[in-house]
Amino acid sequence: MSNDPNKLDATLDAWLRDWPAPSRPDSTWDDLAGRVLDRIADTPPGGADDAWLAAPLPAEPDEGRMEPVKQGPSEVRMSEPGAEKKRTSLKDIAQRVSAAPPPPVAPGDAAQAPPSARVSSPDLATRPAFVSHPPEARDSDSGIVDLAAVQASQASLPDSGAAPGTSSLFDDDKDKEPAAAAPAAPKAAASRSSNVIPLFGGGVVAIAAIAAAFFLVMKRSPSDVAGSAPPAPMAAASAVTTTAIAETERLAAAEAASAATLPGAAPTTLAMNDEPSGTRGGGAATETGKGAARGEESKKAGDKAADGKKEPEAAAPPTDLGGAMATAVGANTSQPAPDKKDTPAGPAPGSIPEAPSQGAIQGALGSVMGAAKGCVAGMDAPSRATVVFGSNGRVRSVSVSGPAASTGAAGCIKAALSKASVGPFTRDSYSVGVTIRP
Amino acid sequence: MATESDHDLIEQARTGNRDAFGVFVRRHQRRIFRLAVHMLRDTAEAEDVVQETFVRAWQALARFEGNSQPYTWLYRIAVNLSLNIIRTRKPRVQPADDDDPRIEAWLASKASTATDPATTAEHKQVALALAEGIDQLSETLRTTLILVCVEGLPHESVSAILGCPEGTVAWRVHEARRKLREHMDGRGFGESTEGRR
Numbered sequence: 001m002s003n004d005p006n007k008l009d010a011t012l013d014a015w016l017r018d019w020p021a022p023s024r025p026d027s028t029w030d031d032l033a034g035r036v037l038d039r040i041a042d043t044p045p046g047g048a049d050d051a052w053l054a055a056p057l058p059a060e061p062d063e064g065r066m067e068p069v070k071q072g073p074s075e076v077r078m079s080e081p082g083a084e085k086k087r088t089s090l091k092d093i094a095q096r097v098s099a100a101p102p103p104p105v106a107p108g109d110a111a112q113a114p115p116s117a118r119v120s121s122p123d124l125a126t127r128p129a130f131v132s133h134p135p136e137a138r139d140s141d142s143g144i145v146d147l148a149a150v151q152a153s154q155a156s157l158p159d160s161g162a163a164p165g166t167s168s169l170f171d172d173d174k175d176k177e178p179a180a181a182a183p184a185a186p187k188a189a190a191s192r193s194s195n196v197i198p199l200f201g202g203g204v205v206a207i208a209a210i211a212a213a214f215f216l217v218m219k220r221s222p223s224d225v226a227g228s229a230p231p232a233p234m235a236a237a238s239a240v241t242t243t244a245i246a247e248t249e250r251l252a253a254a255e256a257a258s259a260a261t262l263p264g265a266a267p268t269t270l271a272m273n274d275e276p277s278g279t280r281g282g283g284a285a286t287e288t289g290k291g292a293a294r295g296e297e298s299k300k301a302g303d304k305a306a307d308g309k310k311e312p313e314a315a316a317p318p319t320d321l322g323g324a325m326a327t328a329v330g331a332n333t334s335q336p337a338p339d340k341k342d343t344p345a346g347p348a349p350g351s352i353p354e355a356p357s358q359g360a361i362q363g364a365l366g367s368v369m370g371a372a373k374g375c376v377a378g379m380d381a382p383s384r385a386t387v388v389f390g391s392n393g394r395v396r397s398v399s400v401s402g403p404a405a406s407t408g409a410a411g412c413i414k415a416a417l418s419k420a421s422v423g424p425f426t427r428d429s430y431s432v433g434v435t436i437r438p
Numbered sequence: 439m440a441t442e443s444d445h446d447l448i449e450q451a452r453t454g455n456r457d458a459f460g461v462f463v464r465r466h467q468r469r470i471f472r473l474a475v476h477m478l479r480d481t482a483e484a485e486d487v488v489q490e491t492f493v494r495a496w497q498a499l500a501r502f503e504g505n506s507q508p509y510t511w512l513y514r515i516a517v518n519l520s521l522n523i524i525r526t527r528k529p530r531v532q533p534a535d536d537d538d539p540r541i542e543a544w545l546a547s548k549a550s551t552a553t554d555p556a557t558t559a560e561h562k563q564v565a566l567a568l569a570e571g572i573d574q575l576s577e578t579l580r581t582t583l584i585l586v587c588v589e590g591l592p593h594e595s596v597s598a599i600l601g602c603p604e605g606t607v608a609w610r611v612h613e614a615r616r617k618l619r620e621h622m623d624g625r626g627f628g629e630s631t632e633g634r635r
Contacts (some may be wrong), residue, residue, distance in 0.1 A: 015568055016587035020547045021472030022481055022539045032471075032485060033463045036492040037456060044454070052494050053501060055601025056517045057578045060613070063606060200554045292454060378525050380576045406601075408522055 004112040051408050056142045058403025061381045355430050356389060364420040365434055371419075374435050375412035376404050382437040385413055393422045396429060404436070444508040452499050455579040463492045466509050469589065470516045476572075481539045487523070491516040506598045513591075513599045517581060526578070532572045541565045564627060571621035575614055582607060583614040 356364075365387065376383055383402035390396040395418045400410040411438060442450075442458075444465070450458035467488050492513050502511055535541070541560035544565035545558070572580055585596045586607065593611075597604040 009615050019588055020543045021475050022543045036463050036489055037460050039493050040496040052515045052518045057581055057600055060578050322510055378577050
């Protein structure tokens with residue numbers, strides 16, 4: 001239909017302009033005026049409710065982005081309703097974020113956290129301890145394996161006799177390891193002084209230690225890592241070049257085991273952790289003679305070193321890297337659960353929660369939302385209300401924004417939402433934003 | 439006293455002169471009644487609104503600052519009272535019909551030009567379509583359209599009544615006209631409307 005809008009508008013204007021009111025006789029108007037005067041006869045001027053003098057209508061939803069119909073400064077203000085709506089939304093988001101209860105953090109958790117848990121992220125650093133993790137995972141629930149603990153457990157493996165990795169896997173571990181190895185050093189020194197001095201003296205012990213270290217380095221060469229087990233005669237020959245007696249060999253092994261906990265005592269053996277478990281097991285199976293005895297000594301020395309760390313190890317450590325990894329991720333069911341005293345204490349059953357649950361809030365507001373919607377019936381745009389619950393669960397205050405704020409519907413909304421109630425909670429107050437759609 | 443301005447009457451009423459306020463009531467009660475009828479579609483409720491409007495205006499005389507015309511003050515009170523009645527009563531689902539006082543008033547005004555039943559029926563169809571179109575407008579657009587197009591108030595006065603900028607009033611009238619025009623087009627009162635008058 002291609003009608004001229006201007007012509008139609010003119011016609012509509014004429015119709016509306018000429019639309020009369022129902023006619024009334026003059027006596028009716030006199031009666032009406034008389035009733036008004038009778039009512040005000042005993043009423044002094046003043047005392048009216050300001051609500052009847054307020055701006056009566058809410059803004060139209062499209063007024064914020066309407067095309068300028070009439071040029072003037074008023075158009076600048078027409079975009080305010082939309083902007084106001086955005087600010088309200090951000091405010092609500094901020095209120096909801098601030099209203100969320102923070103995770104309970106026991107005092108000193110961050111300071112007592114293991115090195116693997118001391119991360120740069122503040123929320124991870126302050127995260128409470130978790131319960132069912134192996135010692136490698138320590139008290140952290142972040143899933144990060146404490147490789148230092150894995151190394152310590154590896155030190156006690158009865159494998160090919162090779163010294164466990166002693167270098168730090170990460171640079172920031174270097175300054176932590178001396179403290180862990182320090183308790184083991186006096187024990188090794190005591191053993192050395194009681195056995196070696198009567199026989200060869202300190203110089204021989206030093207030579208034996210250097211020889212053992214050289215032997216171990218040769219054993220951990222890349223060719224060994226590739227899968228070939230170290231031949232036992234080679235170890236024996238190396239031992240013979242230094243001293244011929246078995247006791248010296250045992251002492252050398254003990255020295256090497258104790259040196260495994262010292263920083264920089266042996267070359268980096270990072271590849272050891274990548275070595276397949278089958279290879280290592282095969283190497284242990286082919287170990288014979290002095291090599292096996294050296295493995296026993298190494299295990300004892302590793303135990304001593306582990307004792308120095310005061311690590312709780314109730315179960316036998318895994319015998320290969322796969323087992324260590326399984327233990328690290330918690331797959332080892334034989335591992336005892338850590339002390340439950342480390343876990344954060346949740347609210348005791350029956351105690352008052354810190355904040356009302358979402359279900360309680362939705363239930364409380366849902367019961368009064370029907371009445372609130374009735375207040376904005378006929379409006380086109382939704383209104384917003386912020387309900388503040390007191391700690392007793394009752395509504396402390398209600399603030400209305402949006403189209404209904406400037407009308408009489410605001411009081412109606414406040415009265416309706418004030419009837420909501422939730423269970424008591426410990427916080428001083430709890431704010432909830434509500435959208436009331438007509 | 440009948441020739442005094444509204445401002446003078448209000449000033450006298452502030453001092454307790456009820457006769458001056460009576461003149462003010464008789465001067466403006468018809469326009470308030472017309473507004474209320476178009477908003478409420480009920481003459482009895484419209485009379486109640488007229489009465490309440492002047493009573494509350496009397497009670498609020500001290501707050502009238504005199505910056506605008508006193509009748510705009512009356513319109514604002516009347517609009518608030520009418521909207522309050524609309525919001526508290528059950529929504530009316532039935533369309534405009536013969537009992538609608540607006541239709542009665544329309545037909546009464548056209549009675550002199552309706553020379554035959556066909557013309558009378560045509561007038562009635564126009565009035566029904568027009569009333570239906572107005573009723574389908576939102577509360578805001580409908581009220582603004584009534585104040586501007588039915589009551590014939592200037593945008594400046596409507597701006598003072600509704601508490602919004604004049605540009606907003608103009609946009610609302612433009613939007614209401616557009617929707618009303620679309621409605622009348624859909625009802626077949628578009629191209630030959632002039633001939634139907």
